[in-house]
Amino acid sequence: MINRFAAIPKSLVQNRILQHILFWLCSFSVLVQFFALENQITDIDIVYTLLFHISLVFGVYVNTAVLIRFLLKKEKYALYLISVFCLWYFVALMNQFTFEKLSDWIVPDYLFISSYSFEDLLKFSFVYLALSTLLKMSKFGFYALEAQKALEVVKREQAELELNVLKSNINPHFLFNNLNSLYALSRKHAKETPEYILKLSDLMRYMIYETKGRTVSLENEINYISNYLDLQKLRCNSDININYTIQGEVGSQQIVPFLFIPFIENSFKHGGANQSNSNLIDLQICVEEKNISMILTNTIADKKNRNIGKVGGFGIDNVKKRLNSHYPERHELTLAVRQDQFKVKLKLDLNE
Structure with missing residues (x-):
């Protein structure tokens, strides 16, 4: 009233x-x-x-x-x-x-x-x-x-919807796969079991509770990526060569969450994890003040896996849409297929 x-x-x-x-x-x-x-x-x-x-x-x-x-x-x-x-x-x-x-x-x-x-x-x-x-x-x-105000509200709502879709896409199968890996590890009574359980717990807490805002701490996002890769190493067999390096000082920078992970997940889904030999997933992240760049390379098993139209089930178009929405004219994205490798280069200017 x-x-x-x-x-x-x-x-x-x-x-x-x-x-x-x-x-x-x-x-x-x-x-x-x-x-x-x-x-x-x-x-x-x-x-x-x-x-x-x-x-x-x-x-x-x-x-x-x-x-x-x-x-x-x-x-x-x-x-x-x-x-x-x-x-x-x-x-x-x-x-x-x-x-x-x-x-x-x-x-x-x-x-x-x-x-x-x-x-x-x-x-x-x-x-x-x-x-x-x-x-x-x-x-x-x-x-x-x-x-313009109404359009910004619509864009924010759309970005939140896309983020929720992305979360729901990553959560179920990744969680089940890693629970299976942890179960296998626990049956061996491996001393690393508590450490990996803690990594999975931190990863899930970040995905569910710490990514509700428009941006998150860059440090937390990088920790999330590191935990994801460590858990993937546990799941994948020893024939897959998984390398990742993170360079530069992470200060108080903020970043929109889950911009890198669809590409990284794609490298496991369509890349090295499907190979029988010469398996490679190589990730390089470099932070320079308010700029961050990612170079991701993975081997391709065969021609049927050379389709780059999909990224982690979320779609390259949706990733581009989020980048255009949150970082208009402040990002560079390059996707390339060369011989038996798929390479992603992404640069972000984190200045608002």
């Missing part, structure tokens, strides 16, 4: 009819005071002001409804300037005609003559046309700003 009443002032302010009524009421109240011959406003002052507004109302609405809408808004600037100049001159002529001819027909009981020179009427005409143009353009700017 409170929200309903709170929305009333906003709806009134945004009501176009009310806006126009208030504008002309303000105009009338100012001009009737300006035209009044005495301190007290009389009937003739009111009638004169109303007649004076006939040409002004005509000029304002021809300008806003026709010239601005069909010329200025469509960037036909030269044609608009010519047209508004003609309208400016015509409004002054119309005002002069109103008091010399039209007033005798509208209010025959009053005798009026044009009280102002043609140069003065041009000044009135100029003020109202200029004011209507400024108000209309500011209104366009306001609506454009509102549209």
Whole structure:
């Protein structure tokens, strides 16, 4: 109920009819005071002001409804300037005609003559046309700003949806595979078992609880990638050569989560994990102040695995979409297939 009443002032302010009524009421109240011959406003002052507004109302609405809408808004600037100049001159002529001819027909009981020179009427005409143009353009700017805000909200919601889809895509099969590996390790009574259980716990906690914001700590994201690779080493057999190096100092940088992991997961799904020999997955991450780069190389088993249209089941197009959404003009992505290798190069500028 409170929200309903709170929305009333906003709806009134945004009501176009009310806006126009208030504008002309303000105009009338100012001009009737300006035209009044005495301190007290009389009937003739009111009638004169109303007649004076006939040409002004005509000029304002021809300008806003026709010239601005069909010329200025469509960037036909030269044609608009010519047209508004003609309208400016015509409004002054119309005002002069109103008091010399039209007033005798509208209010025959009053005798009026044009009280102002043609140069003065041009000044009135100029003020109202200029004011209507400024108000209309500011209104366009306001609506454009509102549209931009709405678009940003949609983009954020879309990014959150894509992130949730990505999480759900990674979570199930990765979790089950690693639980199986840990089960096998525990049956051997290996002393590394608690360490790997802790890595899996840290990885799942990060994915579920620490990636709800738009960005995360770069240090946490890199730790997540390291845990992921260590767990993959545990799962994969000894024939697969998994190398990764992380260079540079990680400070207080922030990064959008899960931009690298689809490519890394893809290297295991379509690359080295499917090979029978010469298995290689090589990851290099380099951090330089506010820039981070990744070079990922993996061997390809055969031609059927050379399709780079999919990345970890999430799709390269979706990864590109997230990069374009969060890092417009601040990223470089290169995908290449050469002989028996698939290489990904990704550079990010982390400056907001």
